[in-house]
Amino acid sequence: VIPDPVASSTKVSDPDADALAAAARGDERAFARLVDRHLARVHSLAYRVLGVRAEAEDVAQEVLLRAWRQLPTWRPGEAKFSTWLQRVTLNLVNDRLRGRRDQVDVEQVELASASPGPEQESARLDQARRVRAALQQLPERQRDAMLLCHFEGLGNIEAAAALQISVEALESLLGRARRRLRELLIDA
Amino acid sequence: MTESRHERIVELIAAYGADRRRWPAAERLAHEVDDAASQAAAREARELDALLDTLQAPPPPSALRREILLAVAREPRHGSRGLGDAWRELWRELGGARIAAPALVLAFGVGVGLDWAMTPPLGAEAESEDLLTLVQFEETYTELDP
Numbered sequence: 001v002i003p004d005p006v007a008s009s010t011k012v013s014d015p016d017a018d019a020l021a022a023a024a025r026g027d028e029r030a031f032a033r034l035v036d037r038h039l040a041r042v043h044s045l046a047y048r049v050l051g052v053r054a055e056a057e058d059v060a061q062e063v064l065l066r067a068w069r070q071l072p073t074w075r076p077g078e079a080k081f082s083t084w085l086q087r088v089t090l091n092l093v094n095d096r097l098r099g100r101r102d103q104v105d106v107e108q109v110e111l112a113s114a115s116p117g118p119e120q121e122s123a124r125l126d127q128a129r130r131v132r133a134a135l136q137q138l139p140e141r142q143r144d145a146m147l148l149c150h151f152e153g154l155g156n157i158e159a160a161a162a163l164q165i166s167v168e169a170l171e172s173l174l175g176r177a178r179r180r181l182r183e184l185l186i187d188a
Numbered sequence: 189m190t191e192s193r194h195e196r197i198v199e200l201i202a203a204y205g206a207d208r209r210r211w212p213a214a215e216r217l218a219h220e221v222d223d224a225a226s227q228a229a230a231r232e233a234r235e236l237d238a239l240l241d242t243l244q245a246p247p248p249p250s251a252l253r254r255e256i257l258l259a260v261a262r263e264p265r266h267g268s269r270g271l272g273d274a275w276r277e278l279w280r281e282l283g284g285a286r287i288a289a290p291a292l293v294l295a296f297g298v299g300v301g302l303d304w305a306m307t308p309p310l311g312a313e314a315e316s317e318d319l320l321t322l323v324q325f326e327e328t329y330t331e332l333d334p
Contacts (some may be wrong), residue, residue, distance in 0.1 A: 028257070028260060028261060031257075031260060032257055035253055035256055035257065036253070039248055039252065039253055039256070040247055040248055043245065043247075043248035043252070044245030045245075047245040047246065048243055048245050053246070053249075056245075056248075057248065057249070057252050060248060060252060060256075061252065061255060061256050061259065064256050064260075065256065065259055065260065065263065068260045068263060069263060124242050127239060127242040127243075128242045128243045128244065130239075131239055131240055131242060131243040132243055135243075146240075149204065149210065150204075150205065150210065150237075150240055151240075151243070153209075153210070155212065155213060156204075156212045157212075167212075170203075171199065171203040171204075172203075174202075174203040174204065175199070175202040175203045178202060178203070178205070178233070178236060179202075181236060181240070182232070182236050185236065185239050186235060186236065186239070
């Protein structure tokens with residue numbers, strides 16, 4: 001049954017509520033509207049860490065198919081659909097990173113990021129690769145917090161709900177993550 | 189500025205960075221970064237923010253949307269579904285046209301074959317009556333023979 005109860009017991013209002021109800025009854029057009037609203041965000045969340053287009057696309061597809069399969073058991077008001085998607089995306093991304101740990105995938109990541117272009121763009125891509133590598137070195141919870149808050153622009157309450165932690169715990173994770181990233185990217 | 193407010197600004201910068209748009213909405217306008225320590229923290233945070241912001245994501249390819257919706261159309265739905273859906277799902281579980289259909293044809297063929305083998309041919313009933321009569325006749329005959 002999705003979603004799992006979030007820390008707060010108050011009912012959450014969800015802008016996707018109508019489309020969710022229709023999609024839960026099997027309305028594929030309503031589900032297409034949900035895909036249109038959320039696909040880019042799910043994909044970017046996966047791509048930023050994984051750095052391989054094909055893998056990010058696999059993750060995005062898997063997340064949305066899981067949503068479709070589980071929609072009949074969706075309990076409105078417990079969490080926002082977007083929050084649930086972010087949580088599932090982070091879980092799948094972390095699974096893939098754990099799976100990679102033993103096999104060096106750097107070449108594949110670099111191929112996906114590298115594209116011919118002006119020198120400035122090449123420098124930016126190089127920085128981006130360093131940032132991605134640093135993110136991959138963070139502990140999972142710190143990385144998840146950074147991804148949601150810094151890269152996806154979620155508010156602290158929404159990000160805390162997605163990670164099922166308090167706002168104070170979220171701020172602690174973010175502070176530690178930024179300190180570590182600074183060590184890896186600037187102080188090193 | 190009070191000490192606690194100063195501490196809070198440093199905490200906010202440490203957690204969310206220098207860009208106030210990433211700060212909690214309720215605190216964006218409540219604090220001014222106007223002392224030397226906060227400004228130094230903000231400068232450092234801006235440096236890291238700039239590096240982090242180089243990590244951008246391309247938009248998903250349009251084919252991905254199409255693939256997801258095609259996969260959804262093929263997906264069995266669990267939960268609220270009719271008898272038709274249940275039959276379709278059972279059909280898929282049995283292997284669909286690739287496995288279930290040949291199996292059904294084979295089963296039908298075997299069934300028809302068995303039925304044919306067990307059913308006496310036309311006129312067989314009369315023939316068996318004739319044989320019975322013959323046996324009775326032969327028995328009667330052997331009794332009378334001596």
